Each structure stands twice: as structure tokens, then as C-alpha cells.
Amino acid sequence: EAREGQLPMALAVADALHDERILLAEAGTGTGKSLAYLIPSILWAKANDAKVVISTYTRNLQAQLVGSDIPLAIDAGLEFDWALLKGRGNYLCRRKLVQKQREEPKDPLWKRLQDWADHSVEGSLQDLGEPIDEEEWERVSSDTDHTLRTRCPHYNDCFFYNSRRKAAASHILVVNHALLLADLNMKRMTGGD
DSSP: OOOTTHHHHHHHHHHHHHHTOOOOOOOOTTSOHHHHHHHHHHHHHHHHTOOEEEEESOHHHHHHIIIIIHHHHHHTTOOOOEEEOOOGGGBBOHHHHHHHHHHOTTOHHHHHHHHHHHHOSSOBHHHHOSOOOHHHHHHHBOOGGGOOGGGSTTGGGOHHHHHHHHHHTOSEEEEEHHHHHHHHHHHHHHTOO
16 A cells, blocks of 8 residues: 655655765655565665665564565565574574584474474574573674684584575665674774675
8 A cells, every 4th residue: 555655755766876876764654664674675776786774772673574565565576585683692603503412402492493403594593482591592692702613514514604695685774783893893893704
């Protein structure tokens, strides 16, 4: 359905992308802001073989984007690749889980996590579907300090690296502000890497 203000916002977003300039847009609830920036972003990314990062503050808006708006765009006939990126600590590390199973073979948590990992596509804490103690999760979550990168026996089926491979092949990246700012800071510190 047509919503007042949605089309002018979408056109302003398209112009800003085309002209590589900053746009600050404000609109009331019910305007359809997410589609007003999502659709021109998809079209621009496809036309320019580029990526557009959509950063949100809330998980609710991320859920709306990936659960409703992106599927709506796909159902409308737009063909594009997209990825939801989360911070590294949100992903299970298969190697660390195997290590915990060896160290504590009778702990039922590690068996439950292994059963879940065997069927999980995403391998993220949010995908787990059950609460887990933060300390326990930290013992098996992916982290920079303990990664073996390509030397890891689980590299090809690593949840974290699979998410990054998917992102590399995507036009639209949905992230949160913390991840976006951490990435920008890392690029500033490393000269763009």
C-alpha cells in the first residue's frame, strides 16, 4: 500500500547513494522507512556490484529487516544476496566445543550444544533457542585470541567464517551499530584492512 512520505524518502535515498553523499531523513511511525531505504539500497548495490551496509540500533529492527522486509523485497522479484552479521562472540566455535567434550565428557551441556551444532545453519547464540549461562557460552564461543584461522580443522564449516564468506558475496549487509563502529575503528587502526 502507498504510504505518504515513503516514495519521496526512497527517491532521496536513491539520489544520495548515486551522488555518494550523506542523507539524514526523519519520518514518523508507519511511514515505511525501512523499505524506503532498503529498496533503493538493493537496486544501487546490484547496479554497481557493490555492498550497502544497513546498521540498526535494535535487534527488533534487525528482526524486521531479515524476517519481513528483505523477504518482501525478494517476493517482489528483487534478486540479491544479503547477510546478517553479528559479532564474533555470538558464534559457536566447533573446535572449542570438541575440546570441552574431551575435557568434560560427562557434561550434558556439551552434548546438547553438539546436537544443536550438527543441525544449525547459523551457529549463533540467538539461533540456539535456549538460555545458556554467559560463562559457559564464552568457553565455546568464537574469539580472536584463540582462532587458528585456516589451520583450524573446522575452518570449512566454521560458523563465524561461513558468516563472513556469505557477507563477502552479499549486496546487503545488516549489522548493528556496535559491529559497524568496531569495524570502522579496526580499519582506521590498520590502514583500511
